[in-house]
Amino acid sequence: MKNYYQPELETAPREKILEIQNEKIVRQVKNVYDHVAYYRKLMDEKGVKPEDIKSVEDIKKLPFLTKEDLRVAYPYGLLGTDLKNCVRIHSTSGTTGKRVVAFYTQKDIDMWEECCARAIVAAGGTDEDVVQVCYGYGLFTGGSGLHGGSHKVGCLTLPMSSGNTDRQIQFMMDLDATILCCTPSYAAYIGESLAERGYRPGDNKLKAGIFGAEPWTEEMRQSIEKSLGIKAYDIYGLTETSGPGVAFECEEQTGMHINEDHFYAEIINPDTGEVLPEGEKGELVFTALDKEGFPLLRYRTKDICILSRKKCSCGRTHVKMTKPLGRSDDMMIIRGVNVFPSQIETVLLKEGYPPNYQIEVDRVNNTDTFDIYVEFSKEMFSDKISEVQAHEQALSAAMRSMLGIGPKIHLVAPKSIERSEGKAVRVIDKRKLV
């Protein structure tokens, strides 16, 4: 017996998937055109009418959506249905401090949770498993998504949320958790913490982990698998498309199956917008085929990856994506949080600092470090150490409130931040993630 949650859909022949997609896209485009004035305008400007979209082949005629559109249309501009039909909101940080809010109808939630259920079953989950969810709960999609998926599969669900490692370990050991869901760096940290407490990899009952929300390497996978004695599976998603579960790994562990009956994926040239053939590297673009609350069409993820339709030994027929190999913008993911240099610039200017800075990100003991070097200004300088340090702390707090994550601030002398050919090198990412 293979591990499928919805075998008829997950292993459907290619023609069947296309049939589902074609039927859904025609309905979806009509619905979006009728309900989303913002997108209707984009379509009108491009001269595309809903009748022009007869199959997924025609999706390439549609205009793109970007994070900038989400910012402009904030908060209700891309709503696909009446607000009264929506039951939940999730949110993620945006480029200029304005958050992205996504709306979900009950049907959207069910679809999303089914996608997560597919990921859990692919990782070997059944109704006899105990799933420990230590993604953050709340506005972040990680916690709710895997939590809902775990319910759908019928697993006993431990809604731990993030942090408090002592308690995580106590529940894991006392209640015999078998599947762990969290960020890969937190999984690595739990592994270390278990070893510090004298546990060996075989002492826990874990058999699998579903890790996502931040980039991680094959080496990190092997290290987590060894330290926890499990199989570690990757999962992909973004709030704009629902959350984790848009794509997930199967037992082959060679890329993530995109749930194609719900999401249509394209790879484009990020500069020209041209659709690239299978196997080529480019920016991943998603069209939500049946979402109601927040039905984004041709949403540019800015994640660079490759799609493959090579037959998979797991029997699933859905297209596979590689781990993101980079970004087509300057977004960084630090401890699972999306950070843009432009946000940092906004805070600096608001707090009265010159916008001369350098961000240094590294991974030490499996945790991301986040340092910002900021050029000090004459006006703020004091001859007292305590006052200078108070400036550092205040700036760190301002960053935390904007980014949701607090950097260590280092004030440095004016003009001391290196400039190469007159242009400052803003980000030094020492993590080796690709």
Next chain:
Amino acid sequence: MAITQLSAFLENSSGALCEAVSALTDAGVNIRALSVAETKDFGILRLIVSDREKTREALDDEIIIRETPVIAVNMNDQSGALKGILEILKEAQINIEYIYAFTGAVQGSAYVVMRVDDINEAESVLSENGIKTLTDEDMDNFLV
């Protein structure tokens, strides 16, 4: 009357102090007194110099520098001299934010430089106790 200290922001890295001092040397400035307070990332260099104008010209472009009024007192270079001054400030509940001291050019005399939370009050209690605080002019004359 307070004296004028120059405070400079330096990175806590090899060569940073040498660079600042070299610039003063090139400008022909003599350093009368110096103290450095440091953290892991940066240091604050506090200077009493022979020529503040030249110092500013030499450093201002590269280094953040600002003037800070501090109290300077001339005392005997002997045990107990500093204690007497500190006790006066303690009685008046004046907090010393930082302090450094050096011996003078004249045999048997020493100087203490203090940054306090209330300069006017500190000067008046010291003066009531017969201790004169120095001016920039005094420093120039005493320390040539």
